[in-house]
Amino acid sequence: MLKELDEIKSKATNELSGISDIKALEDWRVRYLGKKSALTQALRGLAALPVEQRKGVGASANETRAILDRHYREKKESLKQKAYQDLEGMITVEKDVTLPGHPIPLGHLHPTTQILQEICATFASMGFQVVEGPDVEWDYYNFEALNIPRDHPARDMWSTFWIDYQNERGERPMLLRTHTSPMQIRVMEKTRPPVRVVVPGKCYRYEATDATHETMLHQVEGLAVDENITLANLKGTLYEFARRLFGAERRVRFRCDYFPFVEPGVEMAIDCFACGGAGCRLCGNTGWIEIMGAGMVHPDVLRRVDYDPDVYTGFAFGMGAERIAMLRHGIEDIRLFYSNDLRFLRQF
Ligand code: 2NL
Numbered sequence: 001m002l003k004e005l006d007e008i009k010s011k012a013t014n015e016l017s018g019i020s021d022i023k024a025l026e027d028w029r030v031r032y033l034g035k036k037s038a039l040t041q042a043l044r045g046l047a048a049l050p051v052e053q054r055k056g057v058g059a060s061a062n063e064t065r066a067i068l069d070r071h072y073r074e075k076k077e078s079l080k081q082k083a084y085q086d087l088e089g090m091i092t093v094e095k096d097v098t099l100p101g102h103p104i105p106l107g108h109l110h111p112t113t114q115i116l117q118e119i120c121a122t123f124a125s126m127g128f129q130v131v132e133g134p135d136v137e138w139d140y141y142n143f144e145a146l147n148i149p150r151d152h153p154a155r156d157m158w159s160t161f162w163i164d165y166q167n168e169r170g171e172r173p174m175l176l177r178t179h180t181s182p183m184q185i186r187v188m189e190k191t192r193p194p195v196r197v198v199v200p201g202k203c204y205r206y207e208a209t210d211a212t213h214e215t216m217l218h219q220v221e222g223l224a225v226d227e228n229i230t231l232a233n234l235k236g237t238l239y240e241f242a243r244r245l246f247g248a249e250r251r252v253r254f255r256c257d258y259f260p261f262v263e264p265g266v267e268m269a270i271d272c273f274a275c276g277g278a279g280c281r282l283c284g285n286t287g288w289i290e291i292m293g294a295g296m297v298h299p300d301v302l303r304r305v306d307y308d309p310d311v312y313t314g315f316a317f318g319m320g321a322e323r324i325a326m327l328r329h330g331i332e333d334i335r336l337f338y339s340n341d342l343r344f345l346r347q348f
């Protein structure tokens with residue numbers, strides 16, 4: 001019996017050393033340590049042995065079992081380690097650094113932002129500073145300071161969003177600015193000439209939207225105040241601007257217009273770059289496209305900010321940024337700018 005146990009031990013140990021996968025190891029366990037294994041049978045059969053053999057055989061069988069059990073657990077652990085290593089090896093192999101990465105979707109600047117930057121950069125290169133002001137303004141800066149007193153018919157030119165806030169006299173003196181001129185008043189109040197600023201920003205109008213009107217739009221206004229500033233400076237500066245934005249071959253046309261804060265006031269048009277002046281849909285068959293309003297700053301506006309109009313004169317201008325972008329790209333509906341349709345926005 002003891003000899004048999006020895007044989008079992010060496011046979012089992014031998015076989016175990018040849019095993020290299022978990023499945024084979026499990027088969028081995030069933031064969032040598034399972035219920036039907038020779039070893040288990042031997043232990044069960046102990047009772048049938050004569051008493052003097054029982055002790056020796058029992059001890060030897062238990063010892064064999066313990067040894068095989070330990071071998072089994074060691075083998076299992078080493079197979080497990082090996083499996084992990086193999087797995088790591090596979091992962092390393094699959095790390096192919098030449099594969100293309102996952103593309104990160106990149107956004108870009110909104111067409112309005114792009115045109116604002118381009119307009120401002122053009123004036124900046126001609127010596128203008130770029131400044132921004134608040135969207136919510138006082139009636140004083142938006143209207144009064146610009147020669148548009150309360151109850152003046154000129155107020156009808158701007159459909160206005162008033163802020164609910166009431167002062168102690170029951171007035172509602174705050175509004176969403178209808179142009180960016182209030183910031184130019186603020187600049188003049190705070191600084192002495194020479195002044196050269198452009199003010200980009202959002203403006204608001206209380207009106208029904210259609211293809212050419214939005215309740216919110218962007219303006220760029222500009223202002224130059226100094227000694228000896230004349231209408232010739234206005235024309236030269238805006239002509240240069242038009243050529244830089246719309247092409248060096250552009251011609252410009254100035255005609256009289258009215259704005260309460262300038263005298264005289266003008267509108268500037270460029271010759272139609274789509275048809276070369278022959279007349280087309282873009283220019284409404286006139287050959288000319290109006291791109292902005294301008295004028296010489298009204299002496300009363302200068303006086304209000306304590307500039308002496310006998311010493312200083314200035315020119316000012318204002319344009320709608322969306323309109324400029326629409327002309328540039330041939331966009332036919334201003335509402336496209338702010339309806340967040342990526343099919344539209346991705347084109348710019
Ligand atoms: C337009 C016309 C204009 C101005 C804006 C201005 C500002 C000050 C004083 C005088 Cl502080 N004028 N701005 C002048 C003429 C025209 O804008 O059609 N904008 C879209």
